[in-house]
Amino acid sequence: MSALPSVCLIGAGSSGITVAKGLKERGIPFDCFDKSDRIGGNWVFGNKNGMSAAYETLHINTSRERMEYSDYPMPKSYPDFPHHSHIAEYFDDYVDHFGLREHIRFQTCVRRASKAEDGTWLVELDTGEQCSYDALAVANGHHWDARWPEPAFPGSFDGVEMHAHDFRDGSIFEGKRVLVLGMGNSAMDIVAEASIWGEKAFLAARRGAYVLPKYVLGRPVDQYPADPRLPWAVRQKFLQALVKFSVGDIENYGLPKPDHRMGEAHPTLSDSVLSRLAHGEITVKPNIEALEGDSVRLRQDEAVRRSYLGY
Numbered sequence: 001m002s003a004l005p006s007v008c009l010i011g012a013g014s015s016g017i018t019v020a021k022g023l024k025e026r027g028i029p030f031d032c033f034d035k036s037d038r039i040g041g042n043w044v045f046g047n048k049n050g051m052s053a054a055y056e057t058l059h060i061n062t063s064r065e066r067m068e069y070s071d072y073p074m075p076k077s078y079p080d081f082p083h084h085s086h087i088a089e090y091f092d093d094y095v096d097h098f099g100l101r102e103h104i105r106f107q108t109c110v111r112r113a114s115k116a117e118d119g120t121w122l123v124e125l126d127t128g129e130q131c132s133y134d135a136l137a138v139a140n141g142h143h144w145d146a147r148w149p150e151p152a153f154p155g156s157f158d159g160v161e162m163h164a165h166d167f168r169d170g171s172i173f174e175g176k177r178v179l180v181l182g183m184g185n186s187a188m189d190i191v192a193e194a195s196i197w198g199e200k201a202f203l204a205a206r207r208g209a210y211v212l213p214k215y216v217l218g219r220p221v222d223q224y225p226a227d228p229r230l231p232w233a234v235r236q237k238f239l240q241a242l243v244k245f246s247v248g249d250i251e252n253y254g255l256p257k258p259d260h261r262m263g264e265a266h267p268t269l270s271d272s273v274l275s276r277l278a279h280g281e282i283t284v285k286p287n288i289e290a291l292e293g294d295s296v297r298l299r300q301d302e303a304v305r306r307s308y309l310g311y
Contacts, residue, residue, distance in 0.1 A: 004026075004027060004028050004029065005028065005133075005134030005135050006028075006029045006030065006031075006132075006133045006134050006135070007023055007028055007029070007030035007031075007133060007134065007135045007136070007137055008030070008031055008033070008110070008113070008121060008123050008131070008133040008135070008136050008137070009023070009030050009031065009032040009033070009137045009139065010032075010033055010034075010110050010113075010136075010137070010138045010139060010140050011032075011033075011034060011041060011138070011139035011140040011141065012032055012034035012036075012039050012040075012041065012095075012104050012106075013034075013039075013040060013041020013042060013043070013091075013139065013140075013141050014040075014041060014042075014043065014091060014141075015139040015141070016032060016034070016041070016137075016139035016140075017039065017091060017094060017095055017100060018069065019137050019139055020032050020095075020100045020103060020104070021094075021098050021100060024098065024099070024100060024103070030103060030137075031103065031105065031131070031133075032100075032103050032104040032105065033104075033105050033108045033109070033110050033125065034104060034105070034106055034107075034108065035049040035051065035107065035108070035109045036048050036049040036051075036106060036107070037049075037106050037107050038088075038092070038106065039088075039091050039092045039095050039101075039104075040087070040088040040091045040092065041141055042054060042141055042143045042144065043084055043087040043088045043091065044088050045058070045084050045085065045088070046168075048107075051144035052143075052144070053143045053144065053164065053165045053186075054084045055167050055168050055169060055189070055190075056168060056169040056170075057169070057170070057189065057193065058083070058084040058189070059081045059082065059083050059084070060081055060082055060084075060087060061081070061185050061214070061269040061270075062081075062222055062269075063080050063081060063214075063220035063222050063223055064078050064079070064080055064081070064082055065220075065223060066220075066222050066223065067082075067087075068090075069094065072093075072094050072097060072098075074086075074090055075090075078090075080214075080215075080220050081214055081220070108125055108126065108127065109125065109126040110123055110124070110125060110126075111124045111125060111126050112124040113136055116132075119134075120132050120133065120134055121133045121134070121135065121136045123136070143165070144165075146163040146164075146165040146166070147163075148163065149181070153288050153289070153290055153291050154290045154291070155290045155291035155292050155293075155297075156291055156293070157291040157293070157294075157296070158293050158294045159176075159294060160172075160176075164182070164186040164187065164190060167186075167190055169193075170190075170193030170194065170196060170197040170198075171197060172197075173193065173194045173197040173198035173201075174197050174198070175198070175199055176198050176199060177198065177199050177200045177202075178191070178194035178198045178200070178201050178202065179202040179203075179204055179285070179288075179296055180194060180201070180202070180203050180204070181204045181205075181206070181287075181288060182204075182205070182206070183203075183205050183206070183207070183208070183209035183211075183255075183268060184209075184266075184268055185268050185269060185270065187203070188211065188268055188270040188272075188273040189270065189272070189273075191203045191273060191276075191282055192270070192272040192273045192276050192282070195276045195281040195282045196281075200283070201276075201281065201282045201283070202282070202283050202284075202285050203273075203282050203283070203284050203285065204284075204285045204286065204287055204288055204296075204298065205255065205256050205284065205285075205286070205287065206287045207256065207258070207259060208250065208255060208256035208257050208258035208259060209250075209255075209258055209265065209266075209267065209268050210243055210250060210258055210262055210267040210268065211247065211250055211253075211255065211267070211268045211269075211270055211273065211274060212243060212246070212247065212267050212268065212269050212270075213246055213247065213269070213270075213271050213274065214269055214270075214271050215271070216242060216245075216246045221242070221246075221269070224238075224242065226238075232263075235263070236261065236262060236263045239262045239263050240261070240262045243262055247274065253274060253277040253278060253284075254277060254283075254284040255277070255284055256284075256286075285298050286298050286299040286300075287299050
């Protein structure tokens with residue numbers, strides 16, 4: 001038998017550590033490199049490598065049973081939707097349970113990986129070392145790379161302009177008028193925080209999205225059966241009925257009507273934003289058109305106006 005291939009694994013976050021476990025179980029030699037000083041990647045609040053997008057109040061938006069690894073369940077003492085500190089602790093325990101820590105080199109960055117003519121990989125580390133491997137596995141995630149609107153909005157803004165990646169806690173909004181752009185989970189969490197801390201909170205939406213509560217009939221919404229053997233059209237109708245029953249029409253909250261059917265784009269899970277919208281603590285606005293110093297000009301076309309209640 002030929003020798004097993006050696007593997008370079010980049011990243012010790014939620015994906016990297018499961019790859020490490022699979023390699024170890026099969027006896028495949030590997031080295032794992034991570035820029036941080038600990039396990040967990042994006043789920044380490046205040047990560048030393050500065051790449052985590054976690055904020056103080058962050059909780060997972062998938063339930064405990066959905067997110068846990070099948071071969072290492074999360075503790076039942078965790079809430080249904082654990083805090084980021086629980087998740088970081090869980091990943092740390094996972095690595096020690098399966099004896100993976102000895103394979104991980106922390107505070108080590110892979111500067112470059114290039115494929116040689118013979119198919120092997122030459123890996124250059126920030127220490128100056130160069131190592132050769134038979135295979136390369138990249139598990140460095142994507143939340144560390146802030147994605148701004150493309151093309152950028154015309155004009156400039158005199159106030160604080162920041163990406164959700166740099167948000168840490170709502171106190172930075174104290175006494176301020178805050179506009180949050182987006183309909184994803186982070187945007188909803190942040191605008192809810194802004195409505196508590198700030199003078200006024202606005203939510204600008206480029207397109208509509210379905211916003212689901214985390215619980216329906218006392219049960220985490222992602223734990224309702226979704227048998228893959230059923231045709232997608234049947235499952236989609238079930239999802240639509242579940243949303244209609246639990247939330248009603250999203251337009252009733254002042255949000256724009258989604259331009260797609262349930263399940264055709266990633267839904268947003270948030271209990272807090274629906275409550276804040278219902279109480280008038282958040283004002284919904286259309287997409288940004290331009291930045292104008294100390295103000296923001298919003299889209300004014302008739303089609304947009306018709307899709308927003310009260311605008």
